[in-house]
Amino acid sequence: MSSRPAMPVSRRSFIGGSAAAISAAGSVGAGKAKAQSSASADRAKKRTVSFTVNGDRREMEADTRLTLLDALRGPLGLPGSKKGCDHGQCGACTVHVDGQRMLSCFTLVAGLEGKEVTTIEGLANGDELHPLQQAFIDNDAFQCGYCTPGQIMSGxxxxxxxxxxxxxEIREYMSGNICRCAAYPNIVAAVEQARDAEG
Known part of the structure; x- marks a missing residue:
């Protein structure tokens, strides 16, 4: 049995093999540096924010990308505000920030320092419903109920x-709140009733 003579290593294959080895070693080092950089960037994205929710002072360390809607439904434990579209188009997540209606899916927690947030859970006075909450019941304005928190906060x-x-005018200024059950006449009637009760 004859053995084949060893093939000589060409200059081209030697350089190619060396380049591949160097590249692999560089990739490992780059991966480690990238992981360290990513961890550092994650720390930089956290911010401690102090604000008021329904009269209670809350402080949380939040990712700068965290929306108020996700904070309410997650760590703050207030699931009344609904995630309808998450694109600012349906109004189901409407809350009040310093008395102004805001879409909580578009509001970042990082920008709430010192601000006052009111959600649907904060409207009632103990067991006494807000006049608009009661008007929604009286006028059967909630149908499936999914959009109701945002409708009431907007109203x-x-x-x-x-x-x-x-x-x-009510229809015009409530037009950002979608009711997929099309209970709009009942919603308008509820807003009118609450308006008259407060007037």
């Missing part, structure tokens, strides 16, 4: 802003 602001003088 309260609509009245406070002075934009509830006529049914047409």
């Amino acid at each position: 309260v602001a609509c009245i406070a802003e002075g934009h509830a003088r006529t049914p047409a």
